[in-house]
Amino acid sequence: MGATDGDIMDKNESADKRETGTLGKLMVLLDIVTHADSPMRFTDILAVAGQPRGTLHRQLGHLTEEGLLEVLADGRYAPGLRLLDLASRSWARNEFRLIAEPHLNALQQLTGETVHLGVLRGASVIYLDKVEGSQPVRMYSQIGNASPIYCTGVGKAALSALPDDRLDAIISSVSFQRFTDNTLTPETLRGEIADIRRSGNAFDREEHEVGIRCVAAPVYSEDLSFVGGVSVTGPAYRLTFERLEEWALPVRRTAESIMSGMRIGLGPRR
Amino acid sequence: MGATDGDIMDKNESADKRETGTLGKLMVLLDIVTHADSPMRFTDILAVAGQPRGTLHRQLGHLTEEGLLEVLADGRYAPGLRLLDLASRSWARNEFRLIAEPHLNALQQLTGETVHLGVLRGASVIYLDKVEGSQPVRMYSQIGNASPIYCTGVGKAALSALPDDRLDAIISSVSFQRFTDNTLTPETLRGEIADIRRSGNAFDREEHEVGIRCVAAPVYSEDLSFVGGVSVTGPAYRLTFERLEEWALPVRRTAESIMSGMRIGLGPRR
DNA sequence: CCGATGGTTCCATTATTCAGAACTCAATTT
DNA sequence: AAATTGAGTTCTGAATAATGGAACCATCGG
Numbered sequence: 001m002g003a004t005d006g007d008i009m010d011k012n013e014s015a016d017k018r019e020t021g022t023l024g025k026l027m028v029l030l031d032i033v034t035h036a037d038s039p040m041r042f043t044d045i046l047a048v049a050g051q052p053r054g055t056l057h058r059q060l061g062h063l064t065e066e067g068l069l070e071v072l073a074d075g076r077y078a079p080g081l082r083l084l085d086l087a088s089r090s091w092a093r094n095e096f097r098l099i100a101e102p103h104l105n106a107l108q109q110l111t112g113e114t115v116h117l118g119v120l121r122g123a124s125v126i127y128l129d130k131v132e133g134s135q136p137v138r139m140y141s142q143i144g145n146a147s148p149i150y151c152t153g154v155g156k157a158a159l160s161a162l163p164d165d166r167l168d169a170i171i172s173s174v175s176f177q178r179f180t181d182n183t184l185t186p187e188t189l190r191g192e193i194a195d196i197r198r199s200g201n202a203f204d205r206e207e208h209e210v211g212i213r214c215v216a217a218p219v220y221s222e223d224l225s226f227v228g229g230v231s232v233t234g235p236a237y238r239l240t241f242e243r244l245e246e247w248a249l250p251v252r253r254t255a256e257s258i259m260s261g262m263r264i265g266l267g268p269r270r
Numbered sequence: 271m272g273a274t275d276g277d278i279m280d281k282n283e284s285a286d287k288r289e290t291g292t293l294g295k296l297m298v299l300l301d302i303v304t305h306a307d308s309p310m311r312f313t314d315i316l317a318v319a320g321q322p323r324g325t326l327h328r329q330l331g332h333l334t335e336e337g338l339l340e341v342l343a344d345g346r347y348a349p350g351l352r353l354l355d356l357a358s359r360s361w362a363r364n365e366f367r368l369i370a371e372p373h374l375n376a377l378q379q380l381t382g383e384t385v386h387l388g389v390l391r392g393a394s395v396i397y398l399d400k401v402e403g404s405q406p407v408r409m410y411s412q413i414g415n416a417s418p419i420y421c422t423g424v425g426k427a428a429l430s431a432l433p434d435d436r437l438d439a440i441i442s443s444v445s446f447q448r449f450t451d452n453t454l455t456p457e458t459l460r461g462e463i464a465d466i467r468r469s470g471n472a473f474d475r476e477e478h479e480v481g482i483r484c485v486a487a488p489v490y491s492e493d494l495s496f497v498g499g500v501s502v503t504g505p506a507y508r509l510t511f512e513r514l515e516e517w518a519l520p521v522r523r524t525a526e527s528i529m530s531g532m533r534i535g536l537g538p539r540r
Numbered sequence: 541c542c543g544a545t546g547g548t549t550c551c552a553t554t555a556t557t558c559a560g561a562a563c564t565c566a567a568t569t570t
Numbered sequence: 571a572a573a574t575t576g577a578g579t580t581c582t583g584a585a586t587a588a589t590g591g592a593a594c595c596a597t598c599g600g
Contacts, residue, residue, distance in 0.1 A: 020332040021587060022292045022557070027336050034359040042578060052559045057579065059557095062290040066297050067391070072365075073495050075578085079360030081391045084398070087357030088414025089304040090349030095342075121337070121351045128354070144358025225343050291556060292588070312547060322590045327548065329588090345547080 029059055030079075033069055039076035087144060096226065097128045099261040100219075104131045104230065107254045111232050111247055113239070116214075118154035119228035121146070123174045125155040128228070150176060151183050153204040153216030157229030159189075160196035161220040167193065182207045201248040202229070206236060213239040215247050217255035221262060230255050295321075299329055300338055300349075309346035357414060366496065367398045369531040370489075374401045374500065377524045381502050381517055383509070386484075388424035389498035391416070393444045395425040398498070420446060421453050421478040423486030427499030429459075430466035431490040437463065452477045471518040472499070476506060483509040485517050487525035491532060500525050 020027070032048055033040055046056055060077060063069040067082030091097065100117050108115045108131040117129040124146040149155035149170065159167055171186055182205055184192060196202045196218075204214040216231035232247050233239075290297070302318055303310055316326055330347060333339040337352030361367065370387050378385045378401040387399040394416040419425035419440065429437055441456055452475055454462060466472045466488075474484040486501035502517050503509075 020335045023296055023332045023336055025557095026293055030356065034356050036363075038363070039365075043576085053578080054560070054580080055558055062293045065290045066293055068297075073491065073493060078365070079356065079363070081360075081389065081396050083353070083357040083360045084396055084414035085391070085394075085416045086300065086304050086349065087353045088416075090351075090353045091414075093306075093308070093349070095309075095348070119351065121355070124355075126351050126354055144354035144361075146355045146358075221343065223343060295588095313545085316546095323547080324549080324591075325589055 026059055026063060029056075030063060030068055033077050034079045034083075039072055039078040041076050045077065091128070091143070094128065096228070096262065100129065100230070100258045103254045103257045103261070104129060107230070107232065107250060108132070110250055111234075113232045113234035116154055116231045116233060117219075117228065118147075118152075118158070118231070119226055120149070120155075120158040123149055123170050125149055125152055125158060125228075127154075148174070148177065148208070150174065150186075150189050151179055151204065151208040153202050153214040153231040153233070154229035156189075156192060156196060156202035156204070157216040157218040157231070158220070158227045160193050160202060161218040161227045162224070179208050180206055180210050199248070200252050202231075203244055204231075204233075205241075211236050213244060215239075215244045215251050217248075217252045219255045219258050221259075230258065296329055296333060299326075300333060303339055303347050304349045304353075309342055309348040311346050315347065361398070361413070364398065366498070366532065370399065370500070370528045373524045373527045373531070374399060377500070377502065377520060378402070380520055381504075383502045383504035386424055386486075386501045386503060387489075387498065388417075388422075388428070388501070389496055390419070390425075390428040393419055393440050395419055395422055395428060395498075397424075418444070418447070418478070420444065420456075420459050421449055421474065423472045423474040423484040423501040423503070424499035426459075426462060426466060426472035426474070427486040427488040427501070428490070428497045430463050430472060431488040431494070431497045433494075449478050450476055450480050469518070470522050472501075473514060474501075474503075475511075481506050483514060485509075485514045485521050487518075487522045489525045489528050489532075491529075500528065 029045065029049060032045060036044075042056070042060070045060070046053060049056055051059070060069065064071055064077070064080070067080045069077050070080040072078055096119065097117065104115045104117055115131045116127055118125040118127045120126075125148075127143050127145050127147070130143055147155065149159060159170065162170070171189065176185055177183070184207060192202070200217060202216040202218070204212070204216070206213060212233060213236050214231045214233035216229045218227070218229050220227040230251060232251055299315065299319060302315060306314075312327070312330070315330070316323060319326055321329070330339065334341055334347070334350070337350045339347050340350040341347055366389065367387065374385045374387055385401045386397055388395040388397045390396075395418075397413050397415050397417070400413055417425065419429060429440065432440070441459065446455055447453070454477060462472070470487060472486040472488070474482070474486070476483055482503060483506050484501045484503035486499045488497070488499050490497040500521060502521055
């Protein structure tokens with residue numbers, strides 16, 4: 001049964017295999033609309049979805065009826081509010097996040113920089129929490145975001161926890177995009193992973209965004225049923241390389257605290 | 271299966287009935303799991319859902335496969351991470367929120383208190399944004415949350431924008447829970463709504479939580495395709511009744527700015 | 541070893557969904 | 571003004587996926 005679900009099957013949201021019947025088809029539509037830059041008209045969706053008009057019409061109708069999509073005044077489709085409601089519940093009760101929360105706060109206090117908690121999903125990292133300093137900044141800006149795995153501290157930390165076969169599977173499934181001069185390539189990434197496994201820390205040296213650095217450490221369950229990471233992020237002028245080294249240990253400690261919290265917190269299992 | 275000869279029973283005229291086929295059934299399950307206080311076992315869900323074992327098994331399988339649910343190591347079901355991803359996209363691109371954002375920031379600067387943006391969905395208010403002062407506080411704590419409509423500033427403000435028939439429909443569909451001594455009842459609520467329509471401002475005088483007050487104003491589109499509100503919230507010791515009055519106008523102004531932004535921002539419609 | 545409890549698989553039956561065409565409605569073009 | 575196009579909606583029998591019931595595996599506790 002489901003303890004170890006074996007292998008990761010569908011890495012990306014490309015529409016090819018549907019093992020999920022009707023739901024799968026609807027989720028493809030939902031993805032199309034949520035990934036769009038702006039609300040889409042019926043015909044726009046029709047062109048991408050490649051379904052008969054009548055069928056698409058009913059499907060969109062159902063999604064709308066359920067609040068997963070919404071129809072704007074001009075007839076275009078946008079993601080619905082029901083998603084926010086569902087997600088906020090999902091987030092609020094997430095055990096991993098709840099357990100991690102106090103440790104994240106402590107780390108934020110210690111470093112004064114922004115602390116992130118993320119978890120691996122398919123070939124992306126999804127941010128589960130973020131604790132900032134005192135700036136009245138955009139919240140939610142990161143939480144829930146799916147980010148590339150090869151150029152974020154949390155992503156690389158998470159990767160380092162995986163066995164080689166899953167690592168390879170993920171690396172080969174991702175298309176590497178060059179965000180900055182320092183962004184890694186598939187080859188350099190493997191080297192990095194080795195370093196991370198040795199030292200216990202992943203670094204992001206302006207690989208995703210110029211001027212932003214971070215130091216991270218992996219957090220994972222014994223059975224690898226989930227894999228994630230914690231990180232401290234900040235502007236390059238504050239996070240000098242010495243600083244990064246200085247915080248490497250506290251970050252690892254935080255990761256360890258979270259992991260031991262998980263072993264207790266999730267209760268007796270198996 | 272003969273075609274649907276004569277429909278014997280008409281739709282219920284007061285409540286909208288859901289005709290969403292398979293999706294509807296799955297969403298019910300998703301709701302069950304996301305509303306639970308903790309992850310549920312198969313049997314727990316079985317008891318609530320009232321479906322045959324085999325059916326439920328497949329449905330949960332599909333939801334899990336799509337990442338809407340996830341099975342923990344011990345086999346229990348919890349909301350999945352896919353929801354966060356979907357919601358963050360939904361949130362990030364929400365036109366209403368994008369248009370409102372600068373105005374919310376301005377209001378926060380002016381008052382120094384927490385500013386909320388919410389929108390009516392069914393008989394609840396869903397918070398779309400929140401701008402806080404400088405405390406490093408829980409983010410996301412409100413965003414996406416569905417809150418009762420009769421004891422929050424934003425909720426009452428939103429209600430005041432509705433025509434009486436829709437107002438009645440909502441009021442009669444909600445069960446009023448008494449949170450504090452000041453929580454309104456269906457009868458007092460109607461009086462309040464009249465006041466709000468007159469003055470343009472809704473107040474929450476510790477009706478939801480003792481020690482918390484707020485002043486709000488309605489924000490809505492001409493055609494009422496959506497209805498929401500903005501509010502300034504804070505602790506009672508800072509938000510004296512004089513203060514509330516003082517901020518009533520700025521809050522209304524903010525609401526108006528957002529509405530005029532919407533008229534332009536959403537472009538030509540209809 | 542037995543008998544619970546909790547979860548999974550199979551398969552004929554049945555209800556939903558599908559596809560494609562026909563239809564409405566408005567805005568443009570001629 | 572009539573004709574044409576574009577965008578969206580509503581019908582159908584036919585195809586497909588969902589259903590429900592029972593039989594089938596695990597574990598666990600005695």
